Each structure stands twice: as C-alpha cells, then as structure tokens.
Amino acid sequence: MHHNLWKFLNLIIVGVVLVGLIGCTAPVAPAATAPETAPPAVAAGxxxxxxxxxxxxxxxxxxxxxxxxxxxxxxxxxxxxxxxxxxxxxxxxxxxxxxxxxxxxxxxxxxxxxxxxxxxxxxxxxxxxxxxxxxxxxxxxxxxxxxxxxxxxxxxxxxxxxxxxxxANVLNYRKDLLEQAGIQPPTTQEELTAAAQALTDADAGVYGIALLGAKGPAVAQDYMAWVQQYGSRLLDDEGNPTLNTPENVEILQHFGDLFSYAPAGATDYWWDQRETAFRSGNVAMMEGWSIARAGYENPDISSVVGNVDLTVAPVKEGMEPQFGFxxxxxxxxxxxxxxxxxxxxxxxxxxxxxxxxxxxxxxxxxxxxxxxxxxxxxxxxxxxxxxxLESFEKGDGDYRPRIPQYSIIQDALGTHVNAFLVGQETAEQALEAAQKQVEDNWQ
Amino acid sequence: MRRALRGEGAYLLMLLPLLVFVAAIAIYPLLFSFRISLFKYRLTDPNQVQTFVGLDNYLRAFQDPIVLTSIQVTLIYVAGTVLLEMSLGLALALLLASEARLMRGARSLLLLPMALPPLVVGLVWKSLYNADFGVIPYYLKALGIDVGRGPLAELNWAMLAVILIDVWQWTPLLMIIFLAGLKGLPLEPYEAAFADGATRWQRFVHITLPLLKPTLLVALLLRTMQSFKVFDVIYATTGGGPGSATTVLNFHIYTVGMTFFDMGYAAALANVLLVIIAILSALYIIILERQQL
CATH class of the missing domain: 3.40.190.10 (Periplasmic binding protein-like II)
Known part of the structure; x- marks a missing residue:
C-alpha cells in the first residue's frame, strides 16, 4: 500500500513540475506598447x-x-x-x-x-x-x-x-539663536559652516545644523543637495554617472564636516527625525523642503513657534545662485x-x-x-x-537626476555616503564604491 | 463509492486538496524562482525581455563583494542571536521551572514579546535607541557613558544592538521549549545523584544537560533557521546600516529585488539562502526522527 501511495505522490509531483515548467515558459506579460491616447476632441467638463x-x-x-x-x-x-x-x-x-x-x-x-x-x-x-x-x-x-x-x-x-x-530647498533658521550669537543668516556655504560651528554648544545640547544621515534615500538626497549647492553634478554631459570626481569627493568632505555641528544621532536621521530635532528646539539651522515651513508655527508639533524664519539655501561662494527644487x-x-x-x-x-x-x-x-x-x-x-518664489524662479529640478536609473544612484549613495559618515570608508573609497555599484547595475 | 472511501483510496482522496494546495503555493513559485534565476530578467523592463544566461547569476553572486560581506554579517548575526538566546533561554527555564504562582505569572509575562510583529518591535526599539530622543541613550548618558551616534548608528555597536532586539523577542520561545524539555526529564537519575551526594552543579552538568541534549539540538536548529532568514527587524531599525554593518543576506536580496527589480539575480541569491536553510532543515528532520527511535 505504501508503495502505491508513493507512486501516486511521485506522479503528482511530476505533474506539477511539468505544469510548472510549461507555465514558466509562457511570456510573463505582454510587451509594452505606446498607449493609444485619443481623448475626445471636445473639451469635456x-x-x-x-x-x-x-x-x-x-x-x-x-x-x-x-x-x-x-x-x-x-x-x-x-x-x-x-x-x-x-x-x-x-x-x-x-x-x-x-x-x-x-x-x-x-x-x-x-x-x-x-x-x-x-x-x-x-x-x-x-x-x-x-x-x-x-x-x-x-x-x-x-x-x-x-x-x-x-x-x-x-x-x-x-x-x-x-x-x-x-x-524649494530652503534654509530654516532660529531667529532668536542667531540674534543672540550676533550672526547674520548665512548666504554662502562657507558662512553656513562657520555659523553652524559658532552656534554649536554640545554641552548645552544646542547644535548648529540638522542633517539627514540615515542609510538609504535620506542621506543620499541630502548629499545630492550639497552637490548642487557646490555647483557640481552627478552625471556628465552624456548622462553617464560621475559620482567619484575629485570635486564630489571634496564636497563629501564638506558635507561630513557639517556633521560635527549636528546632533550626535544625525547619522541615523530620516526626514521625520530631522524635523523633530529642529522643532524641538535643539538645532539652530536646517535645510529642508519648504512644505514643512507652516508646521513650525503649529504649537501642537513645534516648540519653536514664532522663532523661525527662512531664507534661500546657501550656495558656494561666487556661484550663480541656483536652488534645489x-x-x-x-x-x-x-x-x-x-x-x-x-x-x-x-x-x-x-x-x-x-x-x-x-x-x-x-x-x-x-x-x-x-x-x-x-x-x-x-x-x-x-x-x-x-x-x-525666488527659490522657484532659480530652481534646479534636475540636481537629483530624473532618469530611469535614479534609484540605482540613490541606493549606492545611500549606502556609501552613510558608510563615510560613520567612519567605515574614506570619502574617496565611498564614492569610488558608489560609482562602481552604479556602473555594475546600470541598465 | 463507499469502497473508494476505504483503504488507500480514502488516503489519496483526503490528501488531494492538501497536495494541490502545496503544489500551488510552494512548488510552483519554487520552480518559477529557479527558472528566472537562470535568466537576466528586470521586472521594470517595459518589454519584459528575458535572456537566458545559464548559471551567470550564481557566478555573479559569489564574486559580488556585497554578497560576501552580507553572508559574513548574517553568520555573525546568527551566531550572536542563537548563542545568547540559547543560554538565556536555558537560564530562564531553570529559574522559572517551579510551579509557584509567581513563576507562572512571570512565565506568561515573558511570552508577551513573542506576540508582537517583528516590524513593530523594530520600530519601538528604533525609538528607544535614538541617540537624541531615545530612552536607552538617555540613561546611558546619565550614567556617564558616551553613546556617540546612538547604538544603531555606531559601526561597532549596531550589530550588537540589533542582536539584542532579536534576543529580547525570541528568548521566551527557547525558554518554553526548554521548559517542556525539563518537565519531561525522568526523576530517577536525580534521586540517585542526590543519594550519592552530587552538588547542584554536578547534577546540572552530568544529568540535566545530557538528558536535555535532544531538546537543545532542536531549539538550536529551529532558531538558526529563523535567524538566517531575518529581515523585518533590520528593515525597521538600521536599513542594513550604518554603512553595511547590518546588511544581512536577506536584506541585500530585498534591495536587489525590490529596489533594482533585478529579479533573475535576486532569485539566484534567494536560492543560495534557500540551500543553506534546506541543509539546516534536513539536519533538523534527521534529529527529530532519531529522537523518535
């Protein structure tokens, strides 16, 4: 009896394997074709x-x-x-x-x-x-x-x-803290770094700037913003990835330096934690998307109501201003x-x-x-x-490459910029590795 | 009809729904994943081109530096979680083996972490660990300990931090398994040892441990298999970071599959993981069968 049962089981397994193989060889999905778009000629309401x-x-x-x-x-x-x-x-x-x-x-x-x-x-x-x-x-x-x-x-x-x-990528800052320290809102990256340093008082729990450092899209996008603000690019004129140019390595160093004036946990910040850091009053400045601005005036989620102002994001000294969009x-x-x-x-x-x-x-x-x-x-x-409006008029919507391979670039930078920030790789190694990872997966 | 329901016919008839079910949800996807692992197949390709590349994806896997480090990371994670959970689980089982009311209450409380989804556990621990707002760094700082970027963001601590989350959640499971094992031990050897004047420690080393060996083995294999497959806790806490300090193999497979949509390669990597776990399950089954003899 056992013998027959085994035969039966084997038969079923062979059957399933056959069905499986036949099923597998069928095309998975119809090939994409340009959609036929023929909206009615008359404007519809x-x-x-x-x-x-x-x-x-x-x-x-x-x-x-x-x-x-x-x-x-x-x-x-x-x-x-x-x-x-x-x-x-x-x-x-x-x-x-x-x-x-x-x-x-x-x-x-x-x-x-x-x-x-x-x-x-x-x-x-x-x-x-x-x-x-x-x-x-x-x-x-x-x-x-x-x-x-x-x-x-x-x-x-x-x-x-x-x-x-x-x-728009803008610079939010604490009016009160900057006034106390006698610092003007920074207009260049050099001033931003100096201000961040001057405003940091780690013993008092106050930091100059909040940044995105968490592995993944967060750190990748923040680094890309800095690449833009220093007037550099991630792609060459032919659209090939050039993550590891000497310029970009130098920018990564600057970006890393800023983390000395950020809360200790910043290398693990996503957008929400960066917002929390700024809204809880521990941080003097933060670059970020303008859409969050109104929230700083909401006492339910912000302890810095009335103390925040914003200005255009600082760019490298001497650079024709362009702002991340x-x-x-x-x-x-x-x-x-x-x-x-x-x-x-x-x-x-x-x-x-x-x-x-x-x-x-x-x-x-x-x-x-x-x-x-x-x-x-x-x-x-x-x-x-x-x-x-000023930021929009000089907005740069392409500083994060809007290309089909974007997620590959973001993932590579997301891993290796973070590795640099936590000391696992040097700036050169990090961008070298990111460039290689992008090239390996480029398609 | 009645005859068909007797004997072998009945077996087959009653097995059939289950077999169809298993075939549909286990065997078919398995074959599919094996098949696409032999192809270059990018899910987001608008023309869905699939090019046969033979074993290229497997060869690529063993040359991919990320795969090699992620296997290393996985092994550290498995060794860390399993060792800690085994020893803590055994200690807790010995401690809570008594049937006093307090112990029974403590046992039920200890089971709570197991009831939570790992993703939720990960998110909760992520906030507990947060360097600037978290409770754990707060007390560590109060004790004068420098937490740096926080346990999850420090290169040297991140792995330990995620291992501890796993230990917190899964030690109770091992405690339960060991408790069951302890309850099933015969009393006679202990009585004999007591008469011979053996110390507690001698009784533990020479009687409890050897008798508990089969249970220990089962627990070891069970946790090892589960630990190899870890994904959710890593996903919720570190995302594989800082750098690649906690990028376990399963997380890397997720990135290849769900970020690059490189399905052929992801399937090949998944099959490598499958083979590792299959070997462990085979061992598990062999040990279970031996125990029954």
Whole structure:
C-alpha cells in the first residue's frame, strides 16, 4: 500500500513540475506598447466623471491633508467616487511599480515624485498628458505654472505627470539663536559652516545644523543637495554617472564636516527625525523642503513657534545662485480605462486650477502657480512666500537626476555616503564604491 | 463509492486538496524562482525581455563583494542571536521551572514579546535607541557613558544592538521549549545523584544537560533557521546600516529585488539562502526522527 501511495505522490509531483515548467515558459506579460491616447476632441467638463470611480494613491507628505479636504469636494462637484489611498514613500513606489508591471490598473491617479519621472516615462507606466493638455489648453493657464514646476513629471518632451506640489530647498533658521550669537543668516556655504560651528554648544545640547544621515534615500538626497549647492553634478554631459570626481569627493568632505555641528544621532536621521530635532528646539539651522515651513508655527508639533524664519539655501561662494527644487507631480495610470483616464484628468485640472490652489495651499498643499504665490491674501498668511518664489524662479529640478536609473544612484549613495559618515570608508573609497555599484547595475 | 472511501483510496482522496494546495503555493513559485534565476530578467523592463544566461547569476553572486560581506554579517548575526538566546533561554527555564504562582505569572509575562510583529518591535526599539530622543541613550548618558551616534548608528555597536532586539523577542520561545524539555526529564537519575551526594552543579552538568541534549539540538536548529532568514527587524531599525554593518543576506536580496527589480539575480541569491536553510532543515528532520527511535 505504501508503495502505491508513493507512486501516486511521485506522479503528482511530476505533474506539477511539468505544469510548472510549461507555465514558466509562457511570456510573463505582454510587451509594452505606446498607449493609444485619443481623448475626445471636445473639451469635456466635470460631468465626464458622472458614475466613475477612481483610486488615488498619495504619498503621506503634508499635502495629503489637502487631499483629505479636497477629495470630498471634488466628489460632490463631479459625481465621481474617489478613494484616497495614503502610502509611505517606499510603499507607494513599490505598490505603484507592482500595479504597473502587472497591468492591474488598481490605481488610476498617483502622486509621482519628481525623481520617478524618467522611470515612469521611459516604461510608459503613466499616460502622457500632452493630448489632454493640448485639447484643454484654453482653460489650463499653463503660463501661470512656474517653469521649474514642469520638471515635476516632464520626461523627454512629454508630460508623464502634471505639476502638483512644488518644494524649494530652503534654509530654516532660529531667529532668536542667531540674534543672540550676533550672526547674520548665512548666504554662502562657507558662512553656513562657520555659523553652524559658532552656534554649536554640545554641552548645552544646542547644535548648529540638522542633517539627514540615515542609510538609504535620506542621506543620499541630502548629499545630492550639497552637490548642487557646490555647483557640481552627478552625471556628465552624456548622462553617464560621475559620482567619484575629485570635486564630489571634496564636497563629501564638506558635507561630513557639517556633521560635527549636528546632533550626535544625525547619522541615523530620516526626514521625520530631522524635523523633530529642529522643532524641538535643539538645532539652530536646517535645510529642508519648504512644505514643512507652516508646521513650525503649529504649537501642537513645534516648540519653536514664532522663532523661525527662512531664507534661500546657501550656495558656494561666487556661484550663480541656483536652488534645489523637488516635489510631486500627479499622474494617470496608462492601464486605466479611457473613461477613468478622462475623469482622472478632470480631477487633475480641477485640483491644479487657480481657484482651488488657494484652498490646496491653506490645507498644507504646496504651490505650483505664480498667481497663487503672489496672491496678496496668501502672502499675508504665509510671509515666506516671496522667498519661495525666488527659490522657484532659480530652481534646479534636475540636481537629483530624473532618469530611469535614479534609484540605482540613490541606493549606492545611500549606502556609501552613510558608510563615510560613520567612519567605515574614506570619502574617496565611498564614492569610488558608489560609482562602481552604479556602473555594475546600470541598465 | 463507499469502497473508494476505504483503504488507500480514502488516503489519496483526503490528501488531494492538501497536495494541490502545496503544489500551488510552494512548488510552483519554487520552480518559477529557479527558472528566472537562470535568466537576466528586470521586472521594470517595459518589454519584459528575458535572456537566458545559464548559471551567470550564481557566478555573479559569489564574486559580488556585497554578497560576501552580507553572508559574513548574517553568520555573525546568527551566531550572536542563537548563542545568547540559547543560554538565556536555558537560564530562564531553570529559574522559572517551579510551579509557584509567581513563576507562572512571570512565565506568561515573558511570552508577551513573542506576540508582537517583528516590524513593530523594530520600530519601538528604533525609538528607544535614538541617540537624541531615545530612552536607552538617555540613561546611558546619565550614567556617564558616551553613546556617540546612538547604538544603531555606531559601526561597532549596531550589530550588537540589533542582536539584542532579536534576543529580547525570541528568548521566551527557547525558554518554553526548554521548559517542556525539563518537565519531561525522568526523576530517577536525580534521586540517585542526590543519594550519592552530587552538588547542584554536578547534577546540572552530568544529568540535566545530557538528558536535555535532544531538546537543545532542536531549539538550536529551529532558531538558526529563523535567524538566517531575518529581515523585518533590520528593515525597521538600521536599513542594513550604518554603512553595511547590518546588511544581512536577506536584506541585500530585498534591495536587489525590490529596489533594482533585478529579479533573475535576486532569485539566484534567494536560492543560495534557500540551500543553506534546506541543509539546516534536513539536519533538523534527521534529529527529530532519531529522537523518535
């Protein structure tokens, strides 16, 4: 009896193996082709959304609060059902990729980080919006959107996402601490380093600057900001990675020096811990995305209310000022049905329209339009808006390469810059290793 | 019909759902992963091109410096967690073996960490360890100890810090296993030893330990296998850092698969890990079978 049972089991296993092998040899997914985009020739209004249901995947940045307020209003205005799915940075990226690669079309609308533009564009994950934009040109007021904001989703001449939330890299500082020490807000990197040193009093628990040092995207992106501020680049003119130039090594040294004036734990800081350090009052200065600015005036989360001001991010002495620009676009899934895509486009048009933008901003959104940033009411409420505008006008949206290989560069820098900061590698070794890792994985 | 439900037919019929289940969720993915490990296959490639490369991915694995260091790191992690957990687990089991009410209460309390998801445990410990806001550095500093960048960010301490998290969570499991082993020991040898005037230590070394050997072996293998597969705690606390100090093999596989989407290579690496764990499970099964004899 046992003998027969074994025979039967063997038979089943052989069967499964065969089925498995046959199944494995089938192509995994149909080859990608350019999506057929033929939006109706006539401009459609919100009524195109009647009876449609959309899922919006949003990063849990500050602006998600604005979505929470505005999505129900859009539903009311359009008759569509919009489900808001809030996801952390890494989760959002991985879920979107899984959705795109599997062609499952779960998410119709998604927030697209500026650095994903190249990858999403090259792989045709999101719908190019150019046809929609040409069709509805009359109502879009495209000129009102700041030129740099178009880097939020532009890839090789097409728009794979539409500008949604523009961030400027700015320098936040504690007015009170700088005044006490008789220090002017730094305008160059040299002044920044000197000020950070002067303001650090480790015994009193006060530090000059808060930085991102944690292994992964955090340290990689902060280092890239410093590369930009010293006027250097991570790619050459042909687009090849050049992480380990002598210039970049020197910048990494400067970046490492700054950590002597940061809280001891800074080599383990993500964005949220850097924010906590600044908001808890232990740190005099912090470079960071402008979207966090309003939060410093909120007594529930900040103990530095009324003591913070901001200025443009300092650049190397003598360098033509250019400021790091980042933020989010909003894209439409290429796998959604044409009806859903039409309604998703209506949502984008609606949320980025000048009328809604003020409400977007007041609920923790971030600006993209000149008219919003110069609106007298808005400027009265957010006195730092003119500095933001200045940063946007000289904004550099490409300091983090918006290319399909971005995640490879970020991962390599994320590991090796951190290794340098904790003393595992020298600056040369770190960038040498990062360059090699990027070259090995470049495809 | 009735006849079919008797004897061998019944066996087969009742086994069938399980076999189909196992085939669908275990054997098929296994074959798939073996197959793609022979291909150059990038998940995000819009044309989904798969090029057959033979054993190239495996050869690449053994030349990849990150893989070699991550295997080293994994071995340190496994040795550290298993040794500490085994000794602490045994000590706790001996301490709490009595049936007094206090001991029973203590035993239940000690089981709590096991009930928490490792990801949550990792996040909690990450805040406890935080150099500037964390509780642990706060008290260490109060004692005059320099915590530097914090336990998770110091090159020399990060590994110990993550090992301690694992020890905190999984020592109770070993305690339970050892307790069960202790309860099952025969009393006669102890009575004989007592009559011969053996000391406590002699009884422990010459009776308890040898009798407990099978239990110790099972526990050792079980924890070793689990430790090799560690991912969540590392993901939640250090992300493999500082530098590559805590990049265990499984975390590296995750990076290759979920950051580079280099599925062929990730599958090859996963299969290497699979072989290591398969050898350990084979040992485990052999020992279990011997015990039954």
């Amino acid at each position: 919100l009524d195109a959304c009647q009876g449609q249901s959309l899922v919006l995947a949003s990063m849990t940045d500050q602006y998600v609060a604005a979505f929470r307020v505005l999505v129900p209003k859009f539903e009311e205005a359009s008759g569509a059902k919009v489900t808001l799915d809030e996801l952390g940075y890494v989760d959002l990226y991985q879920k979107l990729i899984a959705d795109f690669v599997g062609h499952t079309g779960n998410y119709d609308l998604m927030t697209v980080d500026i650095v994903w533009s190249g990858e999403f564009g090259q792989n045709l994950y999101t719908l190019p919006l150019d046809d929609f934009m040409a069709r509805d040109k009359a109502e879009l007021q495209l000129d009102d959107i700041l030129p740099v904001a178009w880097t939020l989703g532009e890839w090789q001449g097409t728009h794979v996402a539409y500008p949604l939330a523009g961030y 980042g933020g989010w676009g909003i894209g439409i899934n290429a796998d959604s049905t044409p009806e859903q895509q039409e309604c998703a486009w209506q949502f984008i048009k609606w949320v980025t329209s000048p009328e809604i933008q003020k409400e977007w901003l007041r609920n923790d959104g971030a600006p993209i339009r000149r008219s919003t940033m110069t609106d007298p009411e808005i400027v009265a409420e957010y006195p730092w808006m003119p500095i933001l």
